[in-house]
Amino acid sequence: MSHYHPPSQRQVRYWPGKVPENYKESDSSSEEEEEELILKSKKKENIITTNEEVLKKEIDAQAKKNDRRLRRLMNQEQSDNSSSENEDRTARRRHHVIPGEDSDEEEKKQESDDEEEIMLRHQRMRERALARKEEEEEEEEEEEENEESEEDSSEYTTDTDSSDSEYGHRVMLKPVFVPKAQRETIKEQERLAKEAEEAAERHKQLLEEKKKESHQLVAEEVMREIKEEKESNIDINMVDDTDKPDDKEEYELWKLRELKRIKRDKEEREAKILEEEEIERRRNMTDAEILKEKEKEQNKKNKKTKYTYLQKYYHKGAFYQDDEDENSIINRDYSAPTLEDKFDKSMLPEIMQVKKFGRDGQTKWTHLSKEDTSQRDSLWNQNKELINKNKSKMGGMHGGFDKPTNKKRRI
Amino acid sequence: MANRTVSDARNIHGTNPQYLLEKIIRSRIYESLYWKEDCFGLTVVSLIDKADQLTCIGGQYGNQKPTEFLCLTLKLLQLQPEKEIIIDFIRNEDSKYLRALGAFYFRLIGDSVEIYKYLEPLLYDFRKLRRRLPDGAYDIIHMDEFIDSLLRDERICDTILPRILKRQVLEENEELEPRVSFLEDELEQEALAAKEKEKSSTRSRSYSSVRKGLYRIYNI
Numbered sequence: 073m074s075h076y077h078p079p080s081q082r083q084v085r086y087w088p089g090k091v092p093e094n095y096k097e098s099d100s101s102s103e104e105e106e107e108e109l110i111l112k113s114k115k116k117e118n119i120i121t122t123n124e125e126v127l128k129k130e131i132d133a134q135a136k137k138n139d140r141r142l143r144r145l146m147n148q149e150q151s152d153n154s155s156s157e158n159e160d161r162t163a164r165r166r167h168h169v170i171p172g173e174d175s176d177e178e179e180k181k182q183e184s185d186d187e188e189e190i191m192l193r194h195q196r197m198r199e200r201a202l203a204r205k206e207e208e209e210e211e212e213e214e215e216e217e218n219e220e221s222e223e224d225s226s227e228y229t230t231d232t233d234s235s236d237s238e239y240g241h242r243v244m245l246k247p248v249f250v251p252k253a254q255r256e257t258i259k260e261q262e263r264l265a266k267e268a269e270e271a272a273e274r275h276k277q278l279l280e281e282k283k284k285e286s287h288q289l290v291a292e293e294v295m296r297e298i299k300e301e302k303e304s305n306i307d308i309n310m311v312d313d314t315d316k317p318d319d320k321e322e323y324e325l326w327k328l329r330e331l332k333r334i335k336r337d338k339e340e341r342e343a344k345i346l347e348e349e350e351i352e353r354r355r356n357m358t359d360a361e362i363l364k365e366k367e368k369e370q371n372k373k374n375k376k377t378k379y380t381y382l383q384k385y386y387h388k389g390a391f392y393q394d395d396e397d398e399n400s401i402i403n404r405d406y407s408a409p410t411l412e413d414k415f416d417k418s419m420l421p422e423i424m425q426v427k428k429f430g431r432d433g434q435t436k437w438t439h440l441s442k443e444d445t446s447q448r449d450s451l452w453n454q455n456k457e458l459i460n461k462n463k464s465k466m467g468g469m470h471g472g473f474d475k476p477t478n479k480k481r482r483i
Numbered sequence: 484m485a486n487r488t489v490s491d492a493r494n495i496h497g498t499n500p501q502y503l504l505e506k507i508i509r510s511r512i513y514e515s516l517y518w519k520e521d522c523f524g525l526t527v528v529s530l531i532d533k534a535d536q537l538t539c540i541g542g543q544y545g546n547q548k549p550t551e552f553l554c555l556t557l558k559l560l561q562l563q564p565e566k567e568i569i570i571d572f573i574r575n576e577d578s579k580y581l582r583a584l585g586a587f588y589f590r591l592i593g594d595s596v597e598i599y600k601y602l603e604p605l606l607y608d609f610r611k612l613r614r615r616l617p618d619g620a621y622d623i624i625h626m627d628e629f630i631d632s633l634l635r636d637e638r639i640c641d642t643i644l645p646r647i648l649k650r651q652v653l654e655e656n657e658e659l660e661p662r663v664s665f666l667e668d669e670l671e672q673e674a675l676a677a678k679e680k681e682k683s684s685t686r687s688r689s690y691s692s693v694r695k696g697l698y699r700i701y702n703i
Contacts, residue, residue, distance in 0.1 A: 311621045322625075326609030333606070334670075
């Protein structure tokens with residue numbers, strides 16, 4: 073189609089595969105040429121039929137080798153030989169591939185085309201189409217025959233054969249089709265995958281076994297430890313508490329305890345009786361008698377023991393004094409001399425008669441009563457002058473406090 | 484809750500039986516492993532097996548842990564079995580720890596007369612009991628000592644025992660007969676025999692009468 077259309081020209085839509093309306097075959101539009109064309113087409117039909125006859129013979133001869141493509145190749149070669157047909161073909165190709173290769177002159181002629189011409193063209197086209205159809209049918213028949221005869225060989229093999237014959241020099245390995253089920257690579261892959269899976273499973277199993285084993289080991293260890301602990305507990309801490317039947321020693325010990333208990337109960341009973349008697353006695357006494365008895369008891373309690381010279385004093389403590397047991401440690405005599413207090417310190421030289429003699433905390437005082445100045449006959453009270461002098465230095469000792477009213481009275 | 488007393492339990496000494504153990508001891512028992520592991524879901528019957536497996540009596544030991552003995556006592560307080568069952572515990576002769584447990588429990592819940600009635604016969608039982616001391620060590624105490632302290636002391640196994648009337652009071656009220664140990668009869672007989680012997684021999688008289696009696700018994 074031309075790129076430029078004059079505005080007067082009628083625009084026609086192009087349908088692929090369909091001959092345009094305003095198409096004209098090449099430059100010649102005369103009847104003679106058309107007749108020639110018809111002749112040519114007839115000729116071509118003849119040629120094709122002859123070719124087919126030859127081919128059929130060949131197919132019969134070499135059924136196995138032959139193929140549709142090879143045949144087509146051969147067909148091409150033969151058709152190439154015939155020049156008339158070649159022209160025809162090129163012309164036809166021109167029709168199909170570039171149907172609108174028309175010049176300006178053609179377009180001008182087209183305007184003058186009449187309907188008859190169109191009719192003729194249509195007829196020719198129909199004839200051609202019919203011829204083509206027949207050809208195709210024949211080819212299909214041939215194909216069916218070929219397929220029956222050659223099942224093993226594939227399209228590819230023939231193709232390579234043909235290429236071999238074309239180039240001759242290059243030798244290519246024949247690719248062989250292997251069905252999917254028989255392919256080695258797939259099998260290998262599957263095998264590898266399976267092996268890997270198996271290995272993983274084995275590894276898993278191994279791990280599990282190991283886990284179980286270690287668990288069992290730990291359990292055993294714990295059980296052993298518990299057992300040991302129990303045993304050691306029994307051995308070390310537990311005292312034997314098994315009783316032998318007819319253990320005479322135990323029986324004797326029990327007897328002793330039982331007798332002690334009996335004694336205790338008896339004493340308790342007696343104490344109770346004594347207490348009741350005492351209560352009865354007191355009830356019969358007069359108040360004066362009771363007072364007298366109380367005084368006696370007080371004196372007994374307040375009895376003081378004499379300390380030795382320079383004896384140390386220990387305080388007995390203030391708490392838990394109500395234990396009435398005589399043997400109790402609280403009821404012991406705490407004023408009794410102990411250790412070095414047991415020696416007579418008055419025999420020592422005077423210089424040693426001090427507290428903590430010879431130690432770091434030694435004092436120059438022997439005891440309080442020796443340093444006591446409040447006594448009238450003490451050394452301090454002998455010297456009156458010294459006392460007065462000392463007194464005059466002390467605050468509040470310079471004459472007495474006088475009431476103001478007293479002063480007034482004096483005046 | 485698992486630590487609740489059974490719903491149909493009677494009040495004892497005017498309170499929930501579990502309160503007979505002090506609060507702090509109780510909570511320590513509730514937290515102890517033995518209580519959680521072994522005392523859960525115990526019945527009186529299954530408790531007998533546990534008591535049979537006891538290895539010692541005692542209160543708290545070590546880091547103030549309650550003994551299994553105390554745990555089972557609390558379990559009994561919780562379950563409150565009938566008195567007959569406890570008396571059977573006390574009367575059984577096979578398991579001394581079951582007997583000790585029963586006696587301890589009975590001392591907690593019983594009234595004075597019953598306690599004297601059922602526990603005093605145990606003074607003749609001189610089997611050994613292992614006792615856990617507060618520092619975790621063990622020592623041996625005899626059943627009769629244990630029972631005697633139950634009857635007389637105020638605090639046993641880290642538990643304050645409810646007060647009971649003194650035996651003398653009960654005797655005065657004529658609720659109890661005076662206790663006569665079968666050893667006393669024996670002793671009287673021995674004393675009679677001793678008197679006869681004393682006339683002939685010149686033994687020292689420094690022993691107390693009881694000791695003298697004992698001495699004589701084993702010299703014969």
